[in-house]
Amino acid sequence: MDIFLQQLVNGLTIGSLYALVALGYTMVYGVMKLINFAHGDLVALSAFVGLTIYTQVFGEGITSLIAVITVFMFTAAVIAVVGVLLERLAYRPLRTAPRLSAVVSALGAGLVIQNAIMLIWGPNMMIFPSNLFPSTIWNFNGIVITFTQLMILGLSSVLMVGLYFFINRTKMGTAIRATAIDQDAAKLMGINVNKIIMIIFIIGSSLGAVAGLFIGIYYRGVTFDMGWMYGLNAFVAAIIGGIGNIPGAMFGGLMLGLFNALISGYISSSWAETFTFVLLIVVLIFRPTGILGEKVAEKV
Amino acid sequence: MKNISKNSMIAFGLLAIMGVFPFFANSAWIAIGTTFLVFSAVAFSQDIILGRAGAFHMGHAAFFGIGAYTTAILNVHFGWPILATWAPAVIIPVVIALLVTGPIIHLRGDYLLVATIGINIVFIQILENDLFGLTGGPNGIFGIEVIKVFGFEFFEQIHMYYLAFILLGITLFIMKSLDSSKFGRAMFYINKDDIAAQSMGISIRYYKLYAFAIGAGIAGAAGSMFAVQYSAVSPEAFNVLQSIMFFTIVLVGGSASLPGVLIGTFVMFILPEIFREFETARYLVFGVAMILTMILRPRGIWPVKFGNIPSFLKKDVK
Amino acid sequence: MSEYLLEIKNVSKFFYGLTAIDALSLKVKQGQIYGIIGPNGAGKTTLFNCITGIYTPEEGEILWKGKDIKGTPPHKIAELGILRTFQTIRLFAEMSVAENIMSGRHIKSKQKWYNGLIPTPAYYKDERENWEKVGELMEFFGLSQYATTPAGDLSYGVQRKIEMARALAAEPELLILDEPAAGLNENETIELAKTIREIRERGVTIMMIEHDMEMVMSLTEYITVINFGAKISAGVPAFVQDDPIVVEAYIGSDDEDE
Numbered sequence: 027m028d029i030f031l032q033q034l035v036n037g038l039t040i041g042s043l044y045a046l047v048a049l050g051y052t053m054v055y056g057v058m059k060l061i062n063f064a065h066g067d068l069v070a071l072s073a074f075v076g077l078t079i080y081t082q083v084f085g086e087g088i089t090s091l092i093a094v095i096t097v098f099m100f101t102a103a104v105i106a107v108v109g110v111l112l113e114r115l116a117y118r119p120l121r122t123a124p125r126l127s128a129v130v131s132a133l134g135a136g137l138v139i140q141n142a143i144m145l146i147w148g149p150n151m152m153i154f155p156s157n158l159f160p161s162t163i164w165n166f167n168g169i170v171i172t173f174t175q176l177m178i179l180g181l182s183s184v185l186m187v188g189l190y191f192f193i194n195r196t197k198m199g200t201a202i203r204a205t206a207i208d209q210d211a212a213k214l215m216g217i218n219v220n221k222i223i224m225i226i227f228i229i230g231s232s233l234g235a236v237a238g239l240f241i242g243i244y245y246r247g248v249t250f251d252m253g254w255m256y257g258l259n260a261f262v263a264a265i266i267g268g269i270g271n272i273p274g275a276m277f278g279g280l281m282l283g284l285f286n287a288l289i290s291g292y293i294s295s296s297w298a299e300t301f302t303f304v305l306l307i308v309v310l311i312f313r314p315t316g317i318l319g320e321k322v323a324e325k326v
Numbered sequence: 327m328k329n330i331s332k333n334s335m336i337a338f339g340l341l342a343i344m345g346v347f348p349f350f351a352n353s354a355w356i357a358i359g360t361t362f363l364v365f366s367a368v369a370f371s372q373d374i375i376l377g378r379a380g381a382f383h384m385g386h387a388a389f390f391g392i393g394a395y396t397t398a399i400l401n402v403h404f405g406w407p408i409l410a411t412w413a414p415a416v417i418i419p420v421v422i423a424l425l426v427t428g429p430i431i432h433l434r435g436d437y438l439l440v441a442t443i444g445i446n447i448v449f450i451q452i453l454e455n456d457l458f459g460l461t462g463g464p465n466g467i468f469g470i471e472v473i474k475v476f477g478f479e480f481f482e483q484i485h486m487y488y489l490a491f492i493l494l495g496i497t498l499f500i501m502k503s504l505d506s507s508k509f510g511r512a513m514f515y516i517n518k519d520d521i522a523a524q525s526m527g528i529s530i531r532y533y534k535l536y537a538f539a540i541g542a543g544i545a546g547a548a549g550s551m552f553a554v555q556y557s558a559v560s561p562e563a564f565n566v567l568q569s570i571m572f573f574t575i576v577l578v579g580g581s582a583s584l585p586g587v588l589i590g591t592f593v594m595f596i597l598p599e600i601f602r603e604f605e606t607a608r609y610l611v612f613g614v615a616m617i618l619t620m621i622l623r624p625r626g627i628w629p630v631k632f633g634n635i636p637s638f639l640k641k642d643v644k
Numbered sequence: 645m646s647e648y649l650l651e652i653k654n655v656s657k658f659f660y661g662l663t664a665i666d667a668l669s670l671k672v673k674q675g676q677i678y679g680i681i682g683p684n685g686a687g688k689t690t691l692f693n694c695i696t697g698i699y700t701p702e703e704g705e706i707l708w709k710g711k712d713i714k715g716t717p718p719h720k721i722a723e724l725g726i727l728r729t730f731q732t733i734r735l736f737a738e739m740s741v742a743e744n745i746m747s748g749r750h751i752k753s754k755q756k757w758y759n760g761l762i763p764t765p766a767y768y769k770d771e772r773e774n775w776e777k778v779g780e781l782m783e784f785f786g787l788s789q790y791a792t793t794p795a796g797d798l799s800y801g802v803q804r805k806i807e808m809a810r811a812l813a814a815e816p817e818l819l820i821l822d823e824p825a826a827g828l829n830e831n832e833t834i835e836l837a838k839t840i841r842e843i844r845e846r847g848v849t850i851m852m853i854e855h856d857m858e859m860v861m862s863l864t865e866y867i868t869v870i871n872f873g874a875k876i877s878a879g880v881p882a883f884v885q886d887d888p889i890v891v892e893a894y895i896g897s898d899d900e901d902e
Contacts, residue, residue, distance in 0.1 A: 061436055116617045123624035125435070126382070130577045133570055134616025141610040258443065265440055300451045303444030307430060310437060500761050507767065508753045508774075509760030515736055515747045522734040525696060527722030527751035527814060536760065633740040633792040636775050642788035 031169045033291035034284065039175045039244070041283020042182035046237035047260030048267070048275035049189065050230030056206040056270035057226055059125065063132040064112055066257015067139035068105055068231055072238025073248040074147050076101040077154055089157045097158070101239055102232040108139075109231025110224055118220075136253075143250040151249045154242040178240050185233060186276050193272055202226065206270060259286075262302055266309050268319025277318060336585050341498075344491065348484050356483045358599050360555055363490035364548050365572075366591045367497040369579075371544035372572040374501070377581030377630075378510060379537035380517030381431075382439035385446035386572045389542040391564025392419040392449070393549025398467040398559045399460050408473045408554055412547070419546030423538045431534050446566045453561040466560025470553050486555045493551055497544055501584060504540070505634055513537055514582070514632075571595070578619050580626030589627050648707075649674045649818060649849050650695070650726075655704030655714075657687075657694055657873075664690045665701065666873040672818070672866075677844055678851045679864035679881070683893060687873035688853045689731055692820055696728050697721040723751050725817035729807040729824060731853070737796025741787055742778055744795045744806050748813025749774040781809045785839070800827040804836070812843065819843065821852040825859055837863050861885060869893065 047069055054062045076097050084093045116135040120128040162173040193199035205212040205222045213219050241256065242248045259282060267278025282302065289301045309317060344363065348356050368390050375383045396415040400406040430441045456463040473480040473489070480489065504510035512533045515523035520530055553559045571594055579590020593615075601608050619627065650672040657665040665687045672678045680688050693699045695706060697718040706714045708724055716724075727748070736744050753774055759767040782788045785805045790798060795806055804824060811819055824840070825833045837859055844850055854860045860867065861881040869877040869884055871893045877884055884890055 055436075059436075061439070119621040120624060123620065126577050126581075127620040127624040129439075130574050131617045131620045133574060134613040134620070137609055137613030137616065141607070141613065145607065145610065258447075262440060262444075265437065269436075296455050297451060300448045303441070303448055306444060307441060310433060310441065311429065314433070314437070503762055504760050506771070507760050507763070508750055508755045509757075511743065511746060512750060514739060514743075515750075518736040518738065519734050521698065521718075522730065522736065523747065524718035525698075525722060525728055525730075525734075526747045526810065527719050528747070529717075529719045536757070540760065632738055632743060632794065635740060635742040635746075635778075635791060636772070639742050639775060639779050639782070639788075639791045643791050643793075644789055 028168050029291050030288075033287040035169060035171055035175060036291075037284035037287030038280060039178050039283070040286060041280035042178050043237045043240055043244075043256070043279075044260045044263045044283050045186065045276045045279025046182055046233045046240075047256060048264040048279045049186070049272065050234045051257075051261045052264040052267075052269055052272060052275040053202075053226045053230045055264070056272075057202070057209070057223060058117065058121070058128075060117065060128050060132065061261065062117075062230075063129065063257070064116070064135035064139055065230070065234055066253035066255075066260070067136045067143075068109060068112075068253070069234045069238040069241070069256055070248070070250065070253030071108065071139055071143055072101050072105045072235035073154070073242035073252075074143055074152070074250075075104050076235075076239040077152060077242060077248065078147075080155060080158065089160060094158060098236065098239060102235040105235035105238070106228045106231045109227040109234075112139075113223060113227045118223075140251055140253065147250065149250065151247045154246045154248060156246065158243050174240075174244050178244060181236065181240075185236065189229065189233070190272065190276075198225065259302065262306050265316055266306060268313075268316030271316065271318050271320075274316055274318035278316070281317075334584075340585070340588060341495070344494075348487050353483045356487050357555075358596065360483065360487045360490045361599075362591060362596050363487070363494045364552050364555070365575075365595050366588055367490075367494050367548040368545050369572055369575045369587050369591045370494075370497050370501055370584075371541040371548070373576045373582060373587050374504065374513075374544075375537045375541040376573065377576050377583075377587070378504070378517065379513040379534050381534050381537060382435050383442045383538070383541075384439050384573050385442035385444070385449075385566070385569050386541070386545060387564040387566070387568035388446040388449040389419045389423055389545040390549040390552070390568070390572075391453070391559075391561075392422055392542075393546025394553040394559045394564065395453070395461060395467070395549075396546065397550040397553045398470050401470050402467050403460060408471060408550075409475065412550055415550035416543045416546045419542040419549070420539045423542030424535060427535065427538045431531055431538070443566055443569070446564075446569050450561050450565050453564075462560075464561060466558060468558045470557045470559070472557075473554060486551070490551055490555070493547060496547075498584070500540070500544065509533065509536060574616060576626075578616065578626060580628040580630055583626065583628050583630040586626050586628035586630065593627070648672060649709060650851075651705075651707040651710075652691070652695070653705040653707065655691070655694060655701045655706060657690055657699055657701045663873050665694065667704070668870065668873065668875055669704075670868045670875065670878065672849060672851055674849055675844065675847065676849055676866060677840065677864045678849075679860045679867040680851065680853045680870060681855070681857075681860055681867060681884075682870035682876075686870045688870055689822055690873075691870070692728060692822055692851075692853065695721075696726060696820065722814060725815075726820065727811035727814045727816035727818070728820035729804070729811055729822055731822040731826065733800070733803045733807060735795040735803055735806055735810075738794050740792045741795050741798070741806055742775075742782065742791045745778045745781055745787075745809045745813050746774065748810040749777060751814055752777075777813060781813055784842075785809045801829070801832045804828065805839075808839070808843075812848070816848060818849045818851060821850065821854075823853050823855060825854055825856045833859055857885075 050065050051062060054060060079100050080097045112135055116131045117128060120131055159174050159177060164171045193202060201217045202222055205217055205219055209219055260279065263278035263282040264275045266282060267274030285305055286298050286302065289298055347359055351359065372386045375381050393415040396418050397408060397411040400411040400414060401408055426445055430438060433441055453461045454464050512528045515528055516530050516533055524530060575590035575594045576587060578593060580586025598608055598612065648671040652668055652670045654667045654669055655665055656663065656667050668691065682688055690699065694701045697716050700715045705712045713721065713724065754770050755767055782791060787805060787809060790802065795803060825836055828836060833856060840850060840863060864881060867878065867881055867884045868875055869890050876893055877887045877890045
């Protein structure tokens with residue numbers, strides 16, 4: 027039971043990170059029907075940018091709320107700008123092209139970001155400072171929760187609930203949903219589709235940036251090519267939840283995180299990805315559009 | 327027909343150049359040439375699935391790897407001569423392809439894409455975890471023998487080159503047969519409009535599986551050759567990055583276009599070899615090139631031309 | 645065997661709880677030209693999609709020569725001899741006209757699975773015969789000059805002909821035409837009516853949805869009128885034309901503005 031509860035905590039932590047990244051995929055997919063393969067690399071970029079801001083501006087060894095807030099805000103801003111540039115340069119020119127052309131462009135963009143990280147920060151693993159967050163640990167009868175985990179769970183929840191309300195309760199959110207359903211109709215209703223897509227990239231990239239920073243703080247070691255695996259897991263989570271569906275991405279992320287943690291706890295972490303894809307296939311066989319995805323009838 | 331014959335002439339011209347290439351190159355270049363031929367065959371087999379049948383398949387390195395590991399395991403662990411491993415290196419990938427894609431073949435577009443990435447990732451985990459105690463884990467398998475026929479050993483680089491050349495020749499022969507048969511056409515029909523194709527009596531499932539089977543068979547043969555060329559196999563040669571490469575080759579070169587896929591292979595595999603001295607920055611440039619190619623030529627560098635019909639039907643064409 | 649080629653018995657189809665087809669029944673005789681009319685959104689195309697296996701109706705039976713074919717996948721329906729055209733033209737746009745028509749020969753081709761890898765003498769003969777058939781159809785529809793042209797580059801009227809040629813290439817027993825005259829000019833429509841009669845002379849039964857009343861009334865032998873998914877009238881053209889229920893259905897809708 028202890029293992030189970032401990033893996034529950036660990037699983038929800040990693041699941042929150044998947045969910046934050048999955049939101050970026052699902053929002054872009056919802057509006058553009060494009061797998062943004064570069065999104066995972068943006069997450070990795072965020073960890074390196076955050077690391078640099080923290081060590082250069084504040085110097086290692088400083089633990090302060092101001093430092094943390096500054097690092098998160100600046101990093102999110104930088105990644106959001108990169109995300110918007112990505113859309114402008116690599117995706118917008120291909121909006122009317124065959125769908126797979128945009129996929130190749132996204133793969134190319136991912137390669138560019140990944141190798142830019144390598145050229146700037148080098149090919150070796152970099153270690154995140156340990157004192158960004160206090161090293162407080164709570165122990166409940168053998169079940170350990172760290173301050174970092176609590177922060178990840180807390181901030182992710184706040185961001186996700188905030189996003190949910192933004193999408194469902196504001197005018198802009200309605201415009202985003204309308205654009206996702208039918209871009210042409212949205213255009214005719216006076217919605218500026220380019221602006222909507224820009225906002226989606228700003229939100230998605232910022233959420234990815236937060237996830238990237240948390241990955242650095244939680245796992246400490248960051249590498250230039252780590253974005254691929256986080257990205258793929260998050261994308262799988264988005265599909266499991268129902269791609270294009272915002273609560274689906276949150277649900278899928280948490281579910282996959284828990285699933286991974288339980289597999290690692292009870293079976294073996296070296297088979298984690300295999301089980302991830304088995305789960306994906308099983309979900310798709312029974313729910314072809316994901317767990318929270320809507321059924322789509324094809325019009326003939 | 328004009329375009330087709332022009333395309334064929336250029337393709338044959340390229341083949342002729344490749345045929346005499348070893349006489350003008352040193353052994354390092356012959357090795358690169360061999361890799362080009364093997365990867366071209368794999369790229370064509372990817373094109374059957376992606377470019378023709380239109381199945382978003384991003385796990386092709388798995389089938390390439392299954393062929394390579396079949397030869398490696400049978401030769402190193404069971405002492406089979408390389409020649410005897412050729413048939414299993416084709417048949418096993420075909421059978422596995424049918425078994426693993428069977429349950430997911432109905433998935434649409436991006437869902438299939440992610441599921442096929444999954445096939446590749448599961449394959450790599452099986453190799454690295456050494457599931458059956460046969461794959462040698464992360465290090466792979468070393469010491470694969472050379473090909474021996476009647477006491478003659480194919481040990482020189484140039485021998486491998488011409489074997490790979492024959493492999494590519496057979497692959498092109500299959501591509502041509504496919505293009506001018508109901509099977510190749512059926513793939514195009516389901517690719518272009520699956521509902522119309524079904525209404526003409528074409529089973530989507532059958533022809534997509536057919537494409538996967540042939541694609542996996544050719545990739546397996548190429549994998550066997552790849553294993554012998556390097557006399558070793560290891561997981562990283564068959565990971566998802568390689569699958570992404572094969573996927574990209576087809577789309578950058580031009581889906582379903584024979585010269586396009588050859589150009590794609592050259593651009594994606596051989597150019598990085600040539601620019602090795604720019605080591606660190608080359609993949610950055612490469613990524614930019616991928617984006618630019620798609621923006622400037624969304625259908626690939628050399629897009630396919632349809633109209634492959636007998637000449638007697640063209641008598642009224644003005 | 646039934647005296648009817650196709651019998652629809654109490655077929656219902658629902659989408660998300662909405663009734664698209666409501667307990668519809670009709671019978672098509674061998675050799676008939678059968679018309680289906682009704683306002684837009686009445687469920688006509690949905691009915692065709694049910695017959696051709698694209699949708700599976702929740703209730704009722706679809707009898708083909710007396711055998712229930714409900715739930716049979718579309719490619720098997722085509723093999724039975726039921727071929728169709730589409731209201732929104734669905735050609736393989738980038739492929740040549742000849743290749744488009746060749747798709748209809750698919751089920752007639754006798755090539756073996758290994759002919760995708762290697763040609764055999766039987767393959768060459770089969771391939772030749774099928775292309776010849778394509779050639780005949782191109783001549784019949786006056787498409788020979790476009791043999792190598794990508795189908796998507798041609799005008800609406802020509803594309804409709806290609807769709808019919810493609811369906812006919814499969815040598816159907818029942819040809820289902822979904823608004824074949826939509827988008828055609830007057831001359832093309834007259835030509836189309838002539839072509840449809842010629843096709844029937846070859847022994848093909850025809851079922852068609854059409855909004856062009858003049859054409860439907862002169863061409864068809866029996867008509868079923870559908871509104872809100874249900875049959876509201878049926879009979880010979882002269883009867884249907886004067887049926888007050890039909891007249892009201894058409895006046896009551898703001899349809900027929902094309």
